[in-house]
Amino acid sequence: MREHKNYGRRLLLFLSLLSVFLLSSCIEVDWKLHLNSDGSGTAEFKFINESLPTRDFKRDFERRNEWIAKLYRMGAKAETGKEQGRDYVLYRVAFRDVSELSDDTLVFSFVQNDRNCEFSLTPGEKARASKLEEVIRFRLSVTMPGRIIDAGSGQRKGNVVTFDTSLADLLRGETTVYVRSEMPIFLSREWGIIWGFSYSFLSE
Secondary structure (H helix, E strand, O other): OHHHHHHHHHHHHHHHHHHHHHHHOOEEEEEEEEEOOOOOEEEEEEEEEOOOOOOOHHHHHHOOOHHHHHHHHOOOEEEEEEEOOEEEEEEEEEEOOHHHHOOOOEEEEEEEEOOEEEEEEEEOHHHHHOOOOOOOEEEEEEEOOOEEEEOOOOEEEOOEEEEEEEHHHHHOOOOOEEEEEEOOHHHOHHHHHHHHHHHHHHHO
């Protein structure tokens, strides 16, 4: 009897892993980030169903997805629809610091140094340990504060940088997601220092 139960558990685990594999290999990822000079901003995370046979793509996608559960805890709103006949689910969320979006798969980072802002998206410990080979299209557009001065391996257009790659290349670190921008002086820390000094001087 115990052996039968263990077999049943192993079968359920196998089916769960299989469903995750099938789901991950049949979606397209399209993300958009809009960053402010302090690292806060808004994000749109769209997942498009390429060929997964499902009656409810959103339900199946969110099942046991801890990262999506985290977005909901941050106040994310979800919507579903169709794009060229394909189902998609889109999550919109605001954040105080883009690092709040990080997990053990992807690490979001934002740093401001003087007049420069730097954003990066790098693989976490779980991603480095994985051996993902599926060609899942991954597109990320990042809107930065100020003038772009380094777009990494992305394509720049104004203050927007777009990375169009595969999820496997991103997780293996073969795609460099790094953006650096230079802010106008009135948005930078330098201006805050000058303003503070001028105010204290005039008040005396």
